[in-house]
Amino acid sequence: MAILSLKNVHKSFGNTQIIRGVSLDIEQGEKHAIIGPNGAGKSTLYHLISGLYRVTSGTIELRQQPIHNRAPYEISRLGLARSFQVTNIFPRLNVFENVRCALLWSHGFRYSFWHLLGRQGELNDSAMHVLDQIGLKDKARYPAGELAYAQQRALELGIAIASGAEVIMLDEPVAGMSHSEAENAVQLIRRITEGKTLIMVEHDMNIVFDVADRITVLVYGEVIASDVPAAIRGNPKVQEAYLGEVATSA
Amino acid sequence: MLDVLIFATLNGVVTGLLLFMLAAGLTLIFSMMGVLNFAHASFYMLGAYCAYSISLYLGFWVGLLVAPLLVGVLGALIERYGLRRVHQSGHVAELVFTFGLAFLIEESIQFFWGRDTKNYQSPDILDFALFTLFGQEFSAYRGFMIAISVGIFIGLYFVLTRTRIGIIIQAAITHPKTVANLGHNVPLIFMGVFGAGTALAGLAGVIAGPVLTTFPGMAVVLGSIVFVIVVIGGLGSLAGAFIASLLIGLLQSYAIASDVGMQDLLNVFGIDFPYDHPLADLWGLTLPQIAPILPFLLLILVLIFRPTGLLGKREE
Amino acid sequence: MTLLRKLSVWVAYLAALLLLPQLFDSILAISVFNQMAIAIVFALSYNMLLGQGGMLSFGHAVYFGMGGFLAVHALLMLETETAHFSIIWIPLIGGLFGLLAAIFIGSFSTRKAGTVFAMISLGIGELIAASSLIFVDFFGGEAGISGDRTYGPTFFGIDFAQNVEVYYLASGWVFISTVFMYLFIQTPVGRMANAVRDNPVRAEFIGYSARHVRFISFCASGLFAGIAGGLFALNYEFITEENLNAATSGRVLLMAYIGGLGYFIGPIIGAVLLTLMNSLLSNYTELWMLYLGILFLLTVMFLPRGFAGFIMMHQLAWVRGKLRDLVVPYLMTGIPAVIFMLSLIALIELVHAEEASLHIYGLTLDPAAAGTWIALLLIATAALFGTRRSLPQLRAAWDTANHIPDEER
Numbered sequence: 001m002a003i004l005s006l007k008n009v010h011k012s013f014g015n016t017q018i019i020r021g022v023s024l025d026i027e028q029g030e031k032h033a034i035i036g037p038n039g040a041g042k043s044t045l046y047h048l049i050s051g052l053y054r055v056t057s058g059t060i061e062l063r064q065q066p067i068h069n070r071a072p073y074e075i076s077r078l079g080l081a082r083s084f085q086v087t088n089i090f091p092r093l094n095v096f097e098n099v100r101c102a103l104l105w106s107h108g109f110r111y112s113f114w115h116l117l118g119r120q121g122e123l124n125d126s127a128m129h130v131l132d133q134i135g136l137k138d139k140a141r142y143p144a145g146e147l148a149y150a151q152q153r154a155l156e157l158g159i160a161i162a163s164g165a166e167v168i169m170l171d172e173p174v175a176g177m178s179h180s181e182a183e184n185a186v187q188l189i190r191r192i193t194e195g196k197t198l199i200m201v202e203h204d205m206n207i208v209f210d211v212a213d214r215i216t217v218l219v220y221g222e223v224i225a226s227d228v229p230a231a232i233r234g235n236p237k238v239q240e241a242y243l244g245e246v247a248t249s250a
Numbered sequence: 251m252l253d254v255l256i257f258a259t260l261n262g263v264v265t266g267l268l269l270f271m272l273a274a275g276l277t278l279i280f281s282m283m284g285v286l287n288f289a290h291a292s293f294y295m296l297g298a299y300c301a302y303s304i305s306l307y308l309g310f311w312v313g314l315l316v317a318p319l320l321v322g323v324l325g326a327l328i329e330r331y332g333l334r335r336v337h338q339s340g341h342v343a344e345l346v347f348t349f350g351l352a353f354l355i356e357e358s359i360q361f362f363w364g365r366d367t368k369n370y371q372s373p374d375i376l377d378f379a380l381f382t383l384f385g386q387e388f389s390a391y392r393g394f395m396i397a398i399s400v401g402i403f404i405g406l407y408f409v410l411t412r413t414r415i416g417i418i419i420q421a422a423i424t425h426p427k428t429v430a431n432l433g434h435n436v437p438l439i440f441m442g443v444f445g446a447g448t449a450l451a452g453l454a455g456v457i458a459g460p461v462l463t464t465f466p467g468m469a470v471v472l473g474s475i476v477f478v479i480v481v482i483g484g485l486g487s488l489a490g491a492f493i494a495s496l497l498i499g500l501l502q503s504y505a506i507a508s509d510v511g512m513q514d515l516l517n518v519f520g521i522d523f524p525y526d527h528p529l530a531d532l533w534g535l536t537l538p539q540i541a542p543i544l545p546f547l548l549l550i551l552v553l554i555f556r557p558t559g560l561l562g563k564r565e566e
Numbered sequence: 567m568t569l570l571r572k573l574s575v576w577v578a579y580l581a582a583l584l585l586l587p588q589l590f591d592s593i594l595a596i597s598v599f600n601q602m603a604i605a606i607v608f609a610l611s612y613n614m615l616l617g618q619g620g621m622l623s624f625g626h627a628v629y630f631g632m633g634g635f636l637a638v639h640a641l642l643m644l645e646t647e648t649a650h651f652s653i654i655w656i657p658l659i660g661g662l663f664g665l666l667a668a669i670f671i672g673s674f675s676t677r678k679a680g681t682v683f684a685m686i687s688l689g690i691g692e693l694i695a696a697s698s699l700i701f702v703d704f705f706g707g708e709a710g711i712s713g714d715r716t717y718g719p720t721f722f723g724i725d726f727a728q729n730v731e732v733y734y735l736a737s738g739w740v741f742i743s744t745v746f747m748y749l750f751i752q753t754p755v756g757r758m759a760n761a762v763r764d765n766p767v768r769a770e771f772i773g774y775s776a777r778h779v780r781f782i783s784f785c786a787s788g789l790f791a792g793i794a795g796g797l798f799a800l801n802y803e804f805i806t807e808e809n810l811n812a813a814t815s816g817r818v819l820l821m822a823y824i825g826g827l828g829y830f831i832g833p834i835i836g837a838v839l840l841t842l843m844n845s846l847l848s849n850y851t852e853l854w855m856l857y858l859g860i861l862f863l864l865t866v867m868f869l870p871r872g873f874a875g876f877i878m879m880h881q882l883a884w885v886r887g888k889l890r891d892l893v894v895p896y897l898m899t900g901i902p903a904v905i906f907m908l909s910l911i912a913l914i915e916l917v918h919a920e921e922a923s924l925h926i927y928g929l930t931l932d933p934a935a936a937g938t939w940i941a942l943l944l945i946a947t948a949a950l951f952g953t954r955r956s957l958p959q960l961r962a963a964w965d966t967a968n969h970i971p972d973e974e975r
Contacts, residue, residue: 050771072770082771090764092828093757101761105773109754111782116752163772286681332867339870342622345684346823347866349624353816354859361856361918470812474692481685539700546693553686554674 001064003028003197004049004080004167009058009068011041011048011221018044020221021058028166031198033208036218037241042201043085045218046171050082051075062167077105081165085172085201087152089159091145095136098144098155100127102162127162133192134158135184150181154188161192169199174207186211209233217241257388258507259500264392266499267399271454272476273483273491274406275447281486282422282443284341285333288348290451291473292355297321297452298459298468299363302370310373318453325448326441333444334437352469360466372460395457402453403492419443478549484558498545505541579744583737587730594845596729600801602841603736604794607743609821609833611790616819617827618751619783620763621676622684624815625691626791631698631810632667633660633792635705637799641713652721657739657796664792665785672784677777679766688812695811710806713799726800736797743790748830750786759783820858824865826872835873853918857911888967895956895963902952909946916942 002025011019018041026032034042047053049060051072060068067075090098100123107123109115117123131137134154139147144155153173160168173189174182186207189198202208208215209229216226219241225232232238276290300320301313308316328351336347372391379387410416422429422439430436455468462468479498483490586599608630615621637660643649675686698705705711715732716725724731750756758779762769766776799805808814817840825836840858847854869876883889912926916938924931931938 052767071775072767073773073775076771076773084768088765088768090761090768092764093760097757097760101757101769102772104754104758111755111758111778113750113753113755113782113786115754116749117754117757118752159768159772286685332863335867336870341680342616342620343866343870345622345681346819347863349816349819350859350862350866353820354856354863357853357856357859361853361914474688474812477685477688481682481689485681543693543696543700546689546696549689550674550686550693553682553689557678557682 001028002026003063004199005061005064006049007059007061009045009048009060010056011044011053012056018221019048022218022221022223024216024223024226026167026197026199028197029195031193031211031213032200033212033215034199034201034218035203035205035208035215039220040218041221042218043171044221046082046169046201049075050080050169076163076165079165080167080169081160081163082169083156083160083171083173085175087149087156089144089152089155091143093144094141095144095147095155096127096131096140099130099158099162100124102159103127103130106163130158130162133161134188150177150185153177153185157185157188157192165196167197167199168193171201172203173200174202174204182207254507258503260388260392261507262500262503263496264395264499265503266496267396268454268458269472269476269479269499270492270495271399271402272451272472273479273495274403274488275450276476276480277483277486277488277491279444279447280480282419283333283337283344283440285337285344285348286477286480286485287444287447288345288473289352289355290448291469291476292352292359293321293325293448293451294455294458294472295359295469296324296355297455298370298464299359299368299455300452301456301459302368302464303363305370310371314453314456317456318449321452321455322445322449326445329441329444334440352473356466356469365466367463367465368459370459370464391461395461398453398457402450475545478545481549482552498548501544501548502541505537505544508537576745580741583741584734587733591730593729596733598841598845600729600733600736601845602838603733603740604797604801605818605821605837605841606740606834607790607797608794608818609825609837610744610747610830611787611794612818612822613827613830613833614747614750614759614783614787614790616822617829617832618756618763619679619759619780619787621679621780621784622819623687624684624812624819625687625689625694626787626818627810627812627814628671628691628694629664629667629788629791630795630798630814630818631694631805631807633664633795634799634805634809635711635795636660636663636792637796638711638713638803638805639704641715641717641799641803642711644718645714650719652719653715653717653726653800654721654735656715656800657793660796660799661789661793664795665789667792668785668788672781672788676780676784679762679776679780687815691810691812691815695807698807698810705807708807710804710808712804715800715803729801732801736801739793739797743793744834747786747790751830755779755782820862824862824872826874826876826878828871829874829878832872832874839873851915853914856914883964883967886967891967892960892963895960898956899953899960902949902956906946906949906953909942909949913939913942913946 004024004026006022006024009019009022010017022045034045036042044053048055048068051067051070051074055068058068059066062075062078062080065078067078067080090101093101100117103123103126107120107126109120109123128137128140131140134157136147136151136154136158139151144152147155153176157170157173160170170189174185177185182204189200190211198211200208200211212229214227215229215232217224217232217235217238224241225235225238227235272290272294276287279285279287279290297317301310301317304313304316332351333344333347336343376389376391376394378390381388408416410420418429418434419439419442422434422436429439459468462471475498479494480491482498483492483494583603587596590596590599611629612623612626615623615626637656640649640656640659641653644651644653671690675683675690699707716727721735726732726735751760758769758774759782761772762774762776762779769776769779795805795809798809821836821840822833823836824839825834826832843854843858847857851857865872871878880889880892883892908927912924912931915926916924916931
């Protein structure tokens with residue numbers, strides 16, 4: 001059974017249709033990439049799934065439960081986490097606090113004002129563990145707003161995965177990174193999404209073909225193909241619309 | 251009854267137009283710079299006091315011309331050397347800055363002019379009754395107020411929609427970076443709009459001073475109501491501000507003029523409460539009594555049920 | 567900071583609170599300390615909203631005032647023997663009413679932060695201040711209501727007739743309130759309040775409703791503002807509509823901002839500073855409000871992080887032992903700057919002077935003599951030039967003290 005399922009989703013802003021009838025099923029444990037030219041509606045799709053936008057019509061279901069039109073915090077609590085294309089962290093908190101906040105709900109603290117964070121051993125250990133995974137352990141007390149770009153992207157990732165969500169949606173996670181930084185980032189992503197469901201919007205085709213089990217191609221708000229990488233590579237519609245002349249490194 | 255209605259309507263219109271003069275400047279400044287100028291009513295007060303002083307030596311009409319200009323120049327300077335600096339610290343800092351500015355302007359006015367009420371006179375030439383209806387006079391000065399307000403708005407509308415600078419301003423309101431890329435001096439435009447907005451506030455002060463009395467508390471009285479108007483009308487909408495100004499002006503005017511109270515409402519239902527009932531204050535409420543708080547009640551209702559105001563932009 | 571160092575800070579705080587009346591025991595001093603105590607709790611409660619939660623409120627005095635009004639009514643109840651409890655609990659009663667008001671008002675006003683929230687808070691503040699003149703039974707109209715704190719059972723024999731007794735009670739409540747407000751930040755919801763302040767959208771994506779978090783911060787700050795109101799009622803035995811209005815709301819904003827929003831200790835500094843200006847400066851000049859306004863505006867423009875921020879800016883230099891390098895540049899710039907300020911103040915006072923002579927800084931100046939004016943203007947101009955000349959050196963020294971060479975990164 002698909003863990004995330006979109007059925008005929010439409011989204012219009014006024015008279016402008018951005019998403020025109022997208023249907024998509026993503027299986028549990030799958031690594032799914034979404035690609036498409038700029039303006040195709042990839043970010044809009046993300047916003048629809050994660051609760052920032054309401055759908056004009058259609059349904060989105062997580063584990064067969066409808067999540068479309070629900071608030072972002074409700075969807076997050078159901079086990080779907082996302083990162084952002086433009087770094088979206090808590091700049092005035094330090095790196096450790098950023099991650100710890102992301103852990104609070106999943107550790108059951110809710111809106112407690114009777115627990116002292118400093119004394120929650122399990123919580124703090126988990127936070128340190130996440131920092132370790134993303135390689136920011138020695139920057140734990142740094143104000144997040146003062147990190148270098150690639151480190152902020154790593155933190156961005158850390159916040160997304162900290163809650164232990166089953167479905168992780170990443171939006172251009174390596175954008176703006178140098179080649180070596182991107183390689184490290186991809187390895188990190190592979191490591192921390194092992195056993196989980198990963199959805200990734202990405203422009204770098206090498207990464208896409210490397211990481212993805214299946215690829216969906218979005219053009220002008222429509223899915224023109226959704227298949228395994230090999231099939232996508234050979235799909236004439238995709239080549240015409242997006243890939244153009246791709247030097248495939250076999 | 252009809253005479254009360256007519257005069258209440260006229261007074262409401264005068265007040266409403268005056269409020270719009272303040273609200274228009276505030277809306278322009280907010281649309282352009284994203285900052286709600288807390289000190290707006292203080293510029294209004296400054297206009298009144300400046301015009302008062304000028305009128306002592308050079309007469310009302312010179313004051314009418316010169317005072318708004320002085321206030322506008324001061325406003326432009328404050329934007330250039332104060333607000334612009336604070337802009338980089340964020341919206342909260344800007345709001346706090348204008349709040350401090352309001353405080354400082356009021357203290358400075360008291361420093362230079364003292365704390366007494368000033369005898370700012372309307373010009374003798376307008377000291378006659380424009381018309382008399384049902385035995386009550388409508389003064390020519392109030393008619394003048396309406397005429398000036400309407401004249402200013404027509405002028406403003408013309409400048410914003412028909413002149414080159416007006417179109418540039420409209421563009422700079424929503425897309426300042428694009429306008430800058432087209433070679434226009436956006437900081438200068440900002441300074442100009444802020445100066446124009448404060449000049450409008452000053453002008454409102456010049457014409458309102460003789461009628462609403464020129465005293466140190468005049469900014470406080472109007473200040474909050476202008477914010478209420480801008481929020482109810484929808485932040486950033488001039489048309490909304492216009493409707494809301496008239497609405498509030500008329501509402502207050504009718505409320506004060508009417509004689510209705512809670513008692514009357516309860517009597518309709520056949521309920522009567524003794525005078526020493528613990529909640530006697532509530533039952534004894536009359537409409538004129540709550541007239542000052544009606545705008546705020548309206549504000550809260552609007553913010554709960556329609557937070558974008560009457561004509562404000564909707565958010566996703 | 568280690569646990570021992572943290573604890574010693576709190577012990578020092580408590581000690582300072584308790585020892586102050588021993589050091590300065592005049593009636594004026596005790597009265598000032600009482601005012602400071604009230605201001606500290608009020609300003610700290612405001613910072614829960616603004617500094618911690620990012621919510622700018624122009625109507626915070628409502629919760630202060632409501633707490634105060636109920637506190638005075640409680641005093642009246644003690645007087646008429648409708649109730650029987652020691653007045654040491656009055657601040658808590660004030661706090662609970664402040665909390666109640668915050669729960670009610672917060673239920674619809676915390677949906678958004680930013681400008682909308684500020685406007686709602688302004689509207690509510692004006693509404694309640696205006697209503698207080700209409701509902702005369704509870705609010706006493708323009709004259710307010712007054713009570714007597716010596717009624718009710720005594721507390722270990724103390725009837726709190728004396729101001730200094732009230733001070734010790736107040737300092738107890740100040741200490742407890744400070745501790746709890748500090749601990750609030752260390753709780754899940756307190757920390758999430760910071761997160762919501764920084765990035766409300768992202769906070770939603772980690773499972774928290776930004777609105778709910780803001781609501782809880784709002785209620786907590788209302789509770790402590792109410793406690794401050796209760797302390798006010800005990801100290802002055804009297805409360806009016808003025809204590810709920812926009813001016814009082816503005817004053818607490820000033821306190822928190824000047825002290826420094828981003829630091830817990832900021833509002834405490836601001837409260838102390840402003841109380842001193844209010845009580846001491848007002849004895850020397852009528853124009854202290856004008857100076858306050860100028861100080862506030864200058865702080866917003868040049869010291870956006872307040873006095874606490876200014877002190878903390880030196881943390882890096884202190885840690886690296888480079889603080890002493892800054893002393894001389896500070897003196898070189900600071901002394902002319904102070905002289906400039908003092909001469910400017912003298913000029914302002916001179917303009918305002920109604921009598922034949924002005925007494926300032928221990929001197930007697932003659933407003934009529936042209937010489938006085940010329941001398942002051944010359945001093946001011948010279949001082950201004952001196953400041954501007956030494957400023958680059960200060961900047962250079964600052965950069966050196968704060969520069970982290972690449973090897974150390």
